[in-house]
Amino acid sequence: MISGRGRGKIRPPRRGLGGNADSSDFDAMWDILRSALREIHEKNASKLSFEQLYRASYKIVLKKQGDKLYDRVKEYEEQWFGSQVMPAIRKLITNNLINTTVGGGVAGTTANERRITGEEFLKGLKASWEDHNTVMNMTTDVLMYMDRVYCADNRKPSIFTTAMGLFRDHILRSRLVSADSELTTFDILNSVILDQIYMERGGDVINRHLIRSCVYMLEGLYETDEENEHEKLYLTVFEIEFLKASRIFYQNESANLLREADASTWLRQTKRRFAEEEARCQTTISLLTAPKIARVLEDTMIREHLQDFLAMEGSGIKAMIENDRYADLTLLYQHISRVDPSKEPLKNALQTRVVDLGSEINKTILNTDFSAAPEPQPEEGEAAAEGNEKPKATKLSAAARQTAAAIKWVDLVLQLKDKFDNMWKKCFDEDLILQTALTKSFSDFINLFPRCSEYVSLFIDDNLKRGIKGKTETEIDEVLDKATMLLRYIQDKDMFERYYKKHLARRLLHDKSESADVEKQMISRMKLEIGNSFTNKLEGMFKDMAMSDDLTAAYRTHISNLGDIDLKQIDLGARILTSNYWPMESMGGGATIGEDGNRQTCTWPSEIQALQDSFKAFYLRERNGRMLTWLGFLGSADIRCIFPKIPGKEGVLGRERRHEINVPTYGMVVLLLFNDLADGEYLSFEEIQQRTNIPQQNLIHILHTLAVLPKCRVLRKHPANKDPPKPGDKFCFNESFTSKSVKIKAPVISGSVNKVEGEEERKDTEDRNDEHRGNVIDTVIVRIMKARKVFSHQQLFAEVISQLSQRFKPDLSMMKRRVESLIEREYLERVEDANTPTYRYLA
Amino acid sequence: MATSNEGGLSKYVTLVSSDGFEFVVLREAACKSGAIKRMLDPKSSFAESTTGRCTFEEINGIVLEKVAEYFYYSYKNRNQEDVPDMDIPPELCLELLMAADFLDT
Numbered sequence: 001m002i003s004g005r006g007r008g009k010i011r012p013p014r015r016g017l018g019g020n021a022d023s024s025d026f027d028a029m030w031d032i033l034r035s036a037l038r039e040i041h042e043k044n045a046s047k048l049s050f051e052q053l054y055r056a057s058y059k060i061v062l063k064k065q066g067d068k069l070y071d072r073v074k075e076y077e078e079q080w081f082g083s084q085v086m087p088a089i090r091k092l093i094t095n096n097l098i099n100t101t102v103g104g105g106v107a108g109t110t111a112n113e114r115r116i117t118g119e120e121f122l123k124g125l126k127a128s129w130e131d132h133n134t135v136m137n138m139t140t141d142v143l144m145y146m147d148r149v150y151c152a153d154n155r156k157p158s159i160f161t162t163a164m165g166l167f168r169d170h171i172l173r174s175r176l177v178s179a180d181s182e183l184t185t186f187d188i189l190n191s192v193i194l195d196q197i198y199m200e201r202g203g204d205v206i207n208r209h210l211i212r213s214c215v216y217m218l219e220g221l222y223e224t225d226e227e228n229e230h231e232k233l234y235l236t237v238f239e240i241e242f243l244k245a246s247r248i249f250y251q252n253e254s255a256n257l258l259r260e261a262d263a264s265t266w267l268r269q270t271k272r273r274f275a276e277e278e279a280r281c282q283t284t285i286s287l288l289t290a291p292k293i294a295r296v297l298e299d300t301m302i303r304e305h306l307q308d309f310l311a312m313e314g315s316g317i318k319a320m321i322e323n324d325r326y327a328d329l330t331l332l333y334q335h336i337s338r339v340d341p342s343k344e345p346l347k348n349a350l351q352t353r354v355v356d357l358g359s360e361i362n363k364t365i366l367n368t369d370f371s372a373a374p375e376p377q378p379e380e381g382e383a384a385a386e387g388n389e390k391p392k393a394t395k396l397s398a399a400a401r402q403t404a405a406a407i408k409w410v411d412l413v414l415q416l417k418d419k420f421d422n423m424w425k426k427c428f429d430e431d432l433i434l435q436t437a438l439t440k441s442f443s444d445f446i447n448l449f450p451r452c453s454e455y456v457s458l459f460i461d462d463n464l465k466r467g468i469k470g471k472t473e474t475e476i477d478e479v480l481d482k483a484t485m486l487l488r489y490i491q492d493k494d495m496f497e498r499y500y501k502k503h504l505a506r507r508l509l510h511d512k513s514e515s516a517d518v519e520k521q522m523i524s525r526m527k528l529e530i531g532n533s534f535t536n537k538l539e540g541m542f543k544d545m546a547m548s549d550d551l552t553a554a555y556r557t558h559i560s561n562l563g564d565i566d567l568k569q570i571d572l573g574a575r576i577l578t579s580n581y582w583p584m585e586s587m588g589g590g591a592t593i594g595e596d597g598n599r600q601t602c603t604w605p606s607e608i609q610a611l612q613d614s615f616k617a618f619y620l621r622e623r624n625g626r627m628l629t630w631l632g633f634l635g636s637a638d639i640r641c642i643f644p645k646i647p648g649k650e651g652v653l654g655r656e657r658r659h660e661i662n663v664p665t666y667g668m669v670v671l672l673l674f675n676d677l678a679d680g681e682y683l684s685f686e687e688i689q690q691r692t693n694i695p696q697q698n699l700i701h702i703l704h705t706l707a708v709l710p711k712c713r714v715l716r717k718h719p720a721n722k723d724p725p726k727p728g729d730k731f732c733f734n735e736s737f738t739s740k741s742v743k744i745k746a747p748v749i750s751g752s753v754n755k756v757e758g759e760e761e762r763k764d765t766e767d768r769n770d771e772h773r774g775n776v777i778d779t780v781i782v783r784i785m786k787a788r789k790v791f792s793h794q795q796l797f798a799e800v801i802s803q804l805s806q807r808f809k810p811d812l813s814m815m816k817r818r819v820e821s822l823i824e825r826e827y828l829e830r831v832e833d834a835n836t837p838t839y840r841y842l843a
Numbered sequence: 844m845a846t847s848n849e850g851g852l853s854k855y856v857t858l859v860s861s862d863g864f865e866f867v868v869l870r871e872a873a874c875k876s877g878a879i880k881r882m883l884d885p886k887s888s889f890a891e892s893t894t895g896r897c898t899f900e901e902i903n904g905i906v907l908e909k910v911a912e913y914f915y916y917s918y919k920n921r922n923q924e925d926v927p928d929m930d931i932p933p934e935l936c937l938e939l940l941m942a943a944d945f946l947d948t
Contacts, residue, residue, distance in 0.1 A: 045888050045889055046888050046889065046890055046893050047890065048889055048890055049889065049890045049891065049898070050881070050882040050889035050890065050891045050892070050897075051882060051891060051897060051898055051899060051900070052900075053889075054878060054882070055900065055901060058945060134886075137886070138889075141881040141882075141884065141889075144877065144878065144881060144947065145878075145945075145947075148947065
């Protein structure tokens, strides 16, 4: 039929012949194709000539009989399924298998048996699928021309697609003859695969490859012949079942874990399951499922019981934090971040822990504080050791112990912070949300502690005084970092400033500071952290110190230039303090304020007065209009004392002894009185007070130092006992004083050592701070109102709080009082008949 | 068969025309045609793929020669742009078109 046609010259197109084609032509060619299909199915394709078959289908299509060919092929495949493939598969579907599907695991069949029958079935199904696939590929090749021309023109699915659909309809969706139920091969396939996966989850080894092949099959088949990507049978049927089964499985598992295991096991098991399912998606089923099964796991294994596991006694989050179980915490963090990007549960748990632990610290320290005072013995060793005091110092005063406690508190807080920081770095992937949460909770509990500002300042003081001795720069940096960090947490920055100023003043005036460099570093850090206004005065204090040094030097040159004036060789080192910068009251000057509010000066000995006048003259020469006030309660003096030999005594007492005694300024004033006194004469307390005009409290302190404490007892007190001096006591020069060292530093009772404030002192500080705050609030309110003119109550308060947040958290009632007082003073007035309470600024 | 199994597939295939002309063509070039490609696909193992010999009973020597020429022409220019047109004698046009349709080239 074909070969007969002449070629070689141009002919009219052959398509014109289509109409003339008779059916015998078609039948003949269909016969060729049909036998070829049979051969292909029976894997005898090598006998066939592709060209011949291709030509046959080409002819048929050219003759417009593509539809017929299409239908015939389809029909042929259907028959083939019915007669050859299905029976083979039916044979594989045993009763056991059906029972597995229907009953979900039947008694009487061991897992092993079940696995083997399941595998048989899967193998059979896989084989027939693979056969079908090869055959259909070949068929499609042969019928390529039909696909290309007929199917494309008539919008029919390609023959391959159709054939795949046939497989789906005739094999997978065929009802089972033996069962009267709705069961199809597909159901069995599903349940067999699920059963196998179930066994694998239980620890059995299964043929993953086989399942993978079957899953491939499902992935290659679609709900309809349109082959919509979302309608893969895998997605529409299998995956749903799979996820359902998995959900049940994992619900059971997590319930079991909750009942029988601890949180640690749970974390590990969950991690393992995640990995397993991930691997399963890669090796056994499809990657498409990976995110979905992960979600199921998240739901069942993590979300549902998270709180229960976190709360577990002995292994929950509390124990994890307590025992630094970093591995567990890392896992926990990973799991939680899976289910909740804000990590709410972890965040809350951490915050609670931080606040709990922090409050514990607060409580212990407060207890040490108060229990130590009345009963020094039991607590002493501990407090002393913690505060790095000499352990043998049994006579630590209560105040010193409290100072130690303060430093201990800071240390504990820092330890806690370190612990959580460490955890944060190691386990929480440096998560920002958690960091914020941690910071917040730290800030919370630190601010809960009423003395935080004071303690932090004391801690810095301690470190600057001696803590940094012999440390490398990096170590110092570390300490400063820590201090700055604590400072960041403190809410009442003004309170801190107050304490810091006080402590700094002491350090500077008594030369206690270890390194001026480090001091300056600390200040610049605070500047960075809080701002210029905060460190302004602190810097001023440093400037004063530097100025004073220059001034002293200049004064010395000045004196030596004068040459002839002999001031009994009194050497003056003056410290000029700008009164605004320095916290006079808290430096011990409180007692010198007289009732009329003026500073009461002591009566200086004549030698000293001459010196003062000379210096004053020198100072005012270059600076007009300044006031110099001499502060007796500050400063110190070196006094050279000569103790005469005592007749009739051997040894030390038999010789003349010279000592240089360093005493506070008041001490000097007192001692100079005794210069003019004859041997054996007494001065009474009242006499001394009257002649020196030193405030009583300071006088008691200084006399205590000089007449009671053994280290520097250059005066003798009558009656001789260890009680602090009081009015009515009498004092005389102690000519039999001895000491091993030439230079003696008189121990100072108060003033030069920074320590925790007593209750009264503290109240005092707070009152002063409140007063200061009141002024600050006034200023802020006036500034705001000046800009706004009219402003509602609520807005005003919000604005004030936000402006002050850098320095402290203002108290609402205080703010109200300030507003009231401003109204009284006619800075503000209330706006009548406004809807909300509103104020107006009065210019 | 022996040739095709040695080191995979032989590099050349033979195209035979209806009037007996044989053209030995580079396999890669011949696979330009969809039909020939499938014909020779070793996976489906039709007779042609095992022998490496394709007989076209509908295409005569003159046309098949031109077809083979085209295979080489397009093989040579496979990765280039601005390729000059191939010279096609007008009297062959129609038959070449039909052959192209048949061969899916």
